[in-house]
Amino acid sequence: MTKIAIFGVGLIGGSLGLCFKGKPGITVVGHAIRESSAAKYLERGVVDHVTMSLREAAEGADFIFLCVPVGSLESYVHELSQLDLKPGCIITDVGSTKASVAACARQARLGDAVFIGGHPMAGSERSGVEAASLYLFENAFYVLTPEAETPQPYIDKLTDLLAYTKAHIVHVHPEEHDEIVGAISHLPHIIAVALVNLVRGYSQSNSLYSLLAAGGFRDITRIAASDPVVWRDILVNNRDVLLKLLKEWQSGMETFIDMLENENGEAVETAFKEAGEFRSKLPERRKGMIHSIYECYIDVPDHPGIIGKVATELGNSAINLSNVQIIESREDVPGVLRLSFRKQDDLDRAVERLGEIGYAVHF
Ligand SMILES: NC(=O)c1ccc[n+]([C@@H]2O[C@H](COP(=O)([O-])OP(=O)(O)OC[C@H]3O[C@@H](n4cnc5c(N)ncnc54)[C@H](O)[C@@H]3O)[C@@H](O)[C@H]2O)c1
Numbered sequence: 001m002t003k004i005a006i007f008g009v010g011l012i013g014g015s016l017g018l019c020f021k022g023k024p025g026i027t028v029v030g031h032a033i034r035e036s037s038a039a040k041y042l043e044r045g046v047v048d049h050v051t052m053s054l055r056e057a058a059e060g061a062d063f064i065f066l067c068v069p070v071g072s073l074e075s076y077v078h079e080l081s082q083l084d085l086k087p088g089c090i091i092t093d094v095g096s097t098k099a100s101v102a103a104c105a106r107q108a109r110l111g112d113a114v115f116i117g118g119h120p121m122a123g124s125e126r127s128g129v130e131a132a133s134l135y136l137f138e139n140a141f142y143v144l145t146p147e148a149e150t151p152q153p154y155i156d157k158l159t160d161l162l163a164y165t166k167a168h169i170v171h172v173h174p175e176e177h178d179e180i181v182g183a184i185s186h187l188p189h190i191i192a193v194a195l196v197n198l199v200r201g202y203s204q205s206n207s208l209y210s211l212l213a214a215g216g217f218r219d220i221t222r223i224a225a226s227d228p229v230v231w232r233d234i235l236v237n238n239r240d241v242l243l244k245l246l247k248e249w250q251s252g253m254e255t256f257i258d259m260l261e262n263e264n265g266e267a268v269e270t271a272f273k274e275a276g277e278f279r280s281k282l283p284e285r286r287k288g289m290i291h292s293i294y295e296c297y298i299d300v301p302d303h304p305g306i307i308g309k310v311a312t313e314l315g316n317s318a319i320n321l322s323n324v325q326i327i328e329s330r331e332d333v334p335g336v337l338r339l340s341f342r343k344q345d346d347l348d349r350a351v352e353r354l355g356e357i358g359y360a361v362h363f
């Protein structure tokens, strides 16, 4: 039996558990720090067994996944180094920063165990095991940061196991990872939070700010709802990279100030053109990379049973709907439903079908 131990059974740890559990010859053990969490992990079926003992979870494990916030990773590596781990055990993590944990693992005495850093480039603004999903990593990139001296058979073994996530494995150097992910993930989270807090301030004296906040604001700020502890740890850990990026960001904002002060419409137009061209060339909307789900919005009349009606219509056309959410519902005013799909094809067919039967569909 291959034993996989997961520490930190939340969004990412729970999703990995779902990918591995039930696969031939695999048993998944989750480590819980609270009894109430232990019961929840079993109830949600993300692991086969739960233990509150770090030793019991780790000893005898063939793979150990550290899925706790970045600020706790080093203490876990240290604690594992005190245990009698199975020879050949592969320890990996899923932290959003890689340089510090790699440096820590290099120094740790892990005996016959091997550390290989990892980072699935998929996630969500939701957190906790309640948000775990079997499909989270499908088609996303999964970064591994092996050292030059990491024996190839260990890398192959971890890569083989990760095939159950259906993610694409890429190897990146830890420092290079932190620079790139700083720009494409950490900086956007800072910008989203700063923007939401700016508008939150304005809305305290005028409720129209919240009322009128529409697609543009919601698109750019979804990630501002991400877990505060997870993101505190990421930003503090990657502060050197982020301080450099924030200075460049500041200079980018200064450029916009100059354009507006000088009424330089041409420069504004060029900035939008260049950004649009680059964005349109990003790899096709890959689940987990840009959107973790395929979504559209439809205007619906405010009357009972509308969700059932839409779901039945899609079901009759064999279109697989993964989620429906009412995102605006006020008396006497048409509401908006958000429809989520796991595949681009389902989204495309839903848009066509709903359009045919008269719904206004938006993206
Ligand atoms: N959220 C994302 O989109 C995303 C994506 C990729 C990687 N990551 C990384 O994955 C890791 C987990 O993030 P998540 O989004 O799954 O968070 P989460 O809050 O959903 O899960 C974290 C888990 O760790 C446990 N935990 C929290 N603090 C702990 C501590 N001090 N000691 C031990 N356990 C603790 C929690 O009980 C929870 O089970 C982080 O390192 C994060 O950087 C997150």
Ligand SMILES: O=C(O)C(=O)C[C@]1(C(=O)O)C=C[C@@H](O)C=C1
Binding pocket: 095, 096, 120, 121, 122, 123, 124, 125, 126, 184, 185, 186, 223, 226, 289, 292
């Ligand atoms: O989709 C989201 O909500 C995410 O924030 C996912 C996201 C990202 O920024 O792309 C967040 C953190 C990770 O470490 C990897 C992926």
